[in-house]
Amino acid sequence: MAGIYLHIPFCKQACHYCNFHFSTSVKYKEEIVAAMLRELELQKDYLRGEAIETIYFGGGTPSLLNQRDLDLFFNKLISNFSISNFKSLEITLEANPDDLNFQKIKELKSTPINRLSIGVQSFFEKDLKFMNRAHNASEAEACIKIAQDNGFENLTIDLIYGSPATPDINWIKNIEKAIDFNIPHLSCYCLTVEEKTALAHFVKTGKTKPVDEEQAARQFNILINKLNANNYEHYEISNFAKKGFYSKHNSSYWQGKKYLGVGPSAHSFNGTSRQWNIANNAKYMQALKENKLNKELEILTPEQQYNEYVMTALRTMWGIDFLKIKNMGRGDYFIKNIKTYMEQGLVFEKNGNYTLTDKGKFLADGIAAGLFL
Ligand code: SF4
Incomplete structure (x- = not known):
């Protein structure tokens, strides 16, 4: 059993803490999609015919893909990989709350996607502004309701703790809100100050306080206690799930299963070696125009x-x-x-x-x- 990861390298705006690979210009979205489709063809033998168990659209912001883009991906996937039908697979799409209106959810529901990972991060305006998220607090709540009302039962949301903008009381309310919404899976990350991010610059220049380790540890403990008391299993450091709702895709990374990563900066693993595509949209597309991959490879000792x-x-x-x-x-x-x-x-x-x-x-x-x- 193996997985496929598709990296969609675009975001509407840069979150202050983020060091993932993305561009804030969607000008070349169609060309990137075309290049990724070409990469899927070129890499069709990478997993040596192993049955595909999970597909994951990550990023960046995959909710910027439209229905046509998604159809193109699904057609390419089924014709090049060992997939008999999409129904038995876990197919996740990461989405940002500002993209998830009624129309968009309906559109996603008509595709084989059966799991949404929503980048909520917080239900508080102050936190979202501090992080420079593109959505606001009311969108964070509304999108969950719309998704659930339209049949997306398998939902996960991301939340961030340890931020100087998040007092304990707000962190507790964030967790309680997630529990009240009955969201079956939560990914909760401690805010980290990554090099070359706006947040690192703010901390360096004194505009923002650094992350307080004690506060972060306290909020992590609050999280564990609250979720344990509400029937979530703490199955990985940052991940909590109700029974039957573990992320199959992420679990396969932790179990050392094979996966193919497609798109700029995406990593792949075949059991003995790891390879990763160049984290540069223009260079990635240029190589694929010549039917080549701009990647590096490491054989694991x-x-x-x-x-x-x-x-x-x-x-x-x-x-x-x-x-x-x-x-x-x-x-x-x-x-x-x-x-x-x-x-x-x-x-x-x-x-x-x-x-x-x-x-x-x-x-x-x-x-x-x-x-x-
Ligand atoms: S939306 Fe996600 S990938 Fe894009 S900048 Fe924000 S955290 Fe990074």
Whole structure:
């Protein structure tokens, strides 16, 4: 089973914290779509005929695609990959609230898309302004209602905590609102100040306070407690789901399944190597005009495969499977290093699986780094 990721590299405006690849000009949207369709043809054998389980339109802002664009993608996908019909697949489209009016939702519902990932981030105007989001607080609520009323049951929203603009009381209300809407899946990220973003510049020049680690840790704990009490499973550091609503696409990344990434900056993985397209729309399109891919490739060494497995598995509720580590020939090394974290109450072991405790969850990256080869 494998997945396909399609990166739509356009946004209406740049969110201050974002370091993804996108352009704020949609002038070349049709040309990019044409180039991506060409890439799908060129890469049709990358997954070696494995059955496709998930398709994910990410970005950027995939809700800027119109029905014609989506039809072109679906026709190309079914004619080049191992897909018997779209019904049995999880097909997600990331969408921004300002795009999701009644008309747009109806349009999306008429396509094979069966899961929406909505970039809400917050239900508060002050937060949204701080982040420079293109939508406002009322659009954040309205789009969820429209999506649910029109049969999109499988919904996920993104929320951001730890922002200087988000006091605890607003963070609590954000979580409560998501629970009240009965949204079955939530992705909640701590605000991070990435290099070369507007936010990094504001922090550097003193216009914005840096992220307060204590506040972030407190809000993460509030999140875990509130969602646990409301029947959400904390199945990955940043992801919470009601039973049956795990993201199959993201779970396959964490389980080391193969995937093909299409579009500028998109990454692909075939089990032993990783490759990524150039993060530049013009250069990406130019190469495809010549039926070529402008990409880089990295063959993963056994050490890198071990490190990747440790990093991704540790972040999930299923944890690190010791048998897999042993089969990689790293059993002794792992046991020697995990001991410290177990003594500190950051990791626990059950039936041969090593999993983070709630205390350990906030330190996941540091713990993984301590286990690396
Ligand atoms: S809409 Fe998403 S991809 Fe676009 S700038 Fe904002 S966070 Fe980044």
